[in-house]
Amino acid sequence: MSMLLSKWEPFKELKEMEERFNHMFPKVSELESSLVDFSPAVNTREGDYAYHVEVDLPGVKKKDIKVEVKDNRLLISGERKEKKETKKDNYQRIESSYGKFERSFSLPDGVDGENVKASCDDGVLEVTIPKLEKTKAGKQIKVD
Known part of the structure; x- marks a missing residue:
């Protein structure tokens, strides 16, 4: 009598069930990604x-956007609460995406943190951080 040996895989059935579930409901991962926080793209220039x-x-x-200067750092935070609704004669579709974000940047030396300006147009936030004027002429110090 010969005995066949097979490798025992305790999580094999669980893995197969997960794969079947993902195959049947591929949109679940997309829904999960729309509920988590997001990190917006940033461009900087001098x-x-x-x-x-x-x-x-x-x-x-x-x-829903907050911009502040604190401890020589520029902090940008906010929350996206987007809801798209489509109604047709025979169906209705609602898509929502939510998420909080926060980005922070160290400010370089020589900036005017008191006069930072921010504006938002067409989904793009622009923050302008003015440079302090450099004095070209030296300053004479009186000796007392």
Whole structure:
């Protein structure tokens, strides 16, 4: 009598069940990704008189964006609460995406943190951080 040996895999059935579930409901992972926090894309550039930070925030309303300068850092945070609804004669579809974000940047030396300006247009936030004017002429110090 010969005995066949097979490798015992305790989680094999669980793995197969997960694969079947993912095959039957592929949209579950997309739904989960829309509920988690997101990290918006950021572009930075230096101009002659200021630094510019542009943040892509599609679906984020101005009232849900917070920009502050604290401890020599630029902090940008907010929340996306987007809901799209489509109604046709024989169906209705509602898609929602939510998520909080927070980005922070160390400010370089020589910036005017008191006069930072921010504006948002078409889902793009632009933060302008002016540079302090450099004095070219030296300053004479009186000796007492």
